[in-house]
Amino acid sequence: MSQVYLNGAFMAPQDAHISPLDRGFLFADGIYEVIPAYNGVLFRFEEHLVRLERSLAETAIANPHSRDQWRQLCEQLIQRNGGGNLSIYLQVTRGATEKRDHAFPNPPVPPTVFMMTGNIAVPAAxxxxxxxxxxxxxxxxxxxxxxxxxxxxxxxxxxxxxxxxxxxxxxxxxxxxxxxxxxxxxxxxxxxxxxxxxxxxxxxxxxxxxxxxxxxxxxxxxxxxxxxxxxxxxxxxxxxxxxxxxxxxxxxxxxxxxxxxxxxxxxxxxxxxxxxxxxxxxxxxxxxxxx
CATH class of the missing domain: 3.20.10.10 (D-amino Acid Aminotransferase, subunit A, domain 2)
Incomplete structure (x- = not known):
């Protein structure tokens, strides 16, 4: 069975739930990355992480993990989903607040982190x-x-x-x-x-x-x-x-x-x-x- 990652835990997709007050849901207030892995090996991982860090910085969303932590999470997710050729979808939102407000929450709330995998079709190349x-x-x-x-x-x-x-x-x-x-x-x-x-x-x-x-x-x-x-x-x-x-x-x-x-x-x-x-x-x- 496939697994996803949400806020610190791996689980079946049907068990993953977020708050309807999450700013990613209400405002599309979040960023994402798609990282391919071939033969279970992350491809151009550092370059993807640099872009992830840039997107987080440009939107003033706190980066919840170090590069080593991101790598460990990605590699665990690959293993839990059978390895091989997979894409990792990684999303970070500004998190869930108590009320809907355009302004950023003050004080900040923990970001929401969601990750899942998908199969990669054989590319034309x-x-x-x-x-x-x-x-x-x-x-x-x-x-x-x-x-x-x-x-x-x-x-x-x-x-x-x-x-x-x-x-x-x-x-x-x-x-x-x-x-x-x-x-x-x-x-x-x-x-x-x-x-x-x-x-x-x-x-x-x-x-x-x-x-x-x-x-x-x-x-x-x-x-x-x-x-x-x-x-x-x-x-x-x-x-x-x-x-x-x-x-x-x-x-x-x-x-x-x-x-x-x-x-x-x-x-x-x-x-x-x-x-x-x-x-x-x-x-x-x-x-x-x-x-």
Missing amino acids: DSPDTATGSKAITLDDIRWARCDIKSVSLLPNSLLRQQAVAAGASEAILLRDGFVTEGSASNVFIVAESTVITPPKSHAILGGITRDLVVELCHRHHIPVEEREITESQLRQADEIWVTSSTREIVPIIQLNNSAVGIGTPGPVWKTVARHYVSFKRRLCGLQDQE
């Missing part, structure tokens, strides 16, 4: 020669101005993703003032004239752990890469489009708004980067000896 790619549409970015915080306030993202699903696509690529920001639940890359391009970090996008690793791998393997603005026109004319996230890794987009991207199949640069990514993952998680 694991089989670059047989990957079929995905479809995306473009939509106006209707989200708030602090998308760099990994907030649980995801209603705009959900509405945007649902519009994509209703249109037969798997992702919505978002545009703000004529420029690409990110996907509804992903970062965006394009390839133009053999150069990999992704929007620079700002308050308009979440600094993705997979995004950063892709940039790192491009530098390491001498693949031209730039972090700069992408216009809507450049997106539409791109030779390749990818979206990245911690659980889906690097997904090739082969159709944008019902028009083929490039020749309508996963491109050669994506295949090269996908192979480097999978090799790095396997080495880090003990699935092979060498990159």
Whole structure:
């Protein structure tokens, strides 16, 4: 049976309960992380913890655990759920108060900590020669101005993703003032004239752990890469489009708004980067000896 973690204890999901006065429930006053584990090994754990700490600091929520404590909790949760390839969802809210009030509780109350696992589907990058790619549409970015915080306030993202699903696509690529920001639940890359391009970090996008690793791998393997603005026109004319996230890794987009991207199949640069990514993952998680 699967187990979750809530405020100091592991338990069955049906036994986990929070107060209806929890500020995460009332105000979406909380942050979260999603950390993948392969072969039971946490992937890029330190990078995820740095982002977690940043989100907590930006929202003035007290960090309830040290990095070592977070690691121990994550590893215990993986073991209790059978190991293998899992994602860990980790959420911290400002906690439960005696009354509903927009202002932060004074004195502060203990944060609410919830963790659970989910299965990770086999990513497209694991089989670059047989990957079929995905479809995306473009939509106006209707989200708030602090998308760099990994907030649980995801209603705009959900509405945007649902519009994509209703249109037969798997992702919505978002545009703000004529420029690409990110996907509804992903970062965006394009390839133009053999150069990999992704929007620079700002308050308009979440600094993705997979995004950063892709940039790192491009530098390491001498693949031209730039972090700069992408216009809507450049997106539409791109030779390749990818979206990245911690659980889906690097997904090739082969159709944008019902028009083929490039020749309508996963491109050669994506295949090269996908192979480097999978090799790095396997080495880090003990699935092979060498990159």
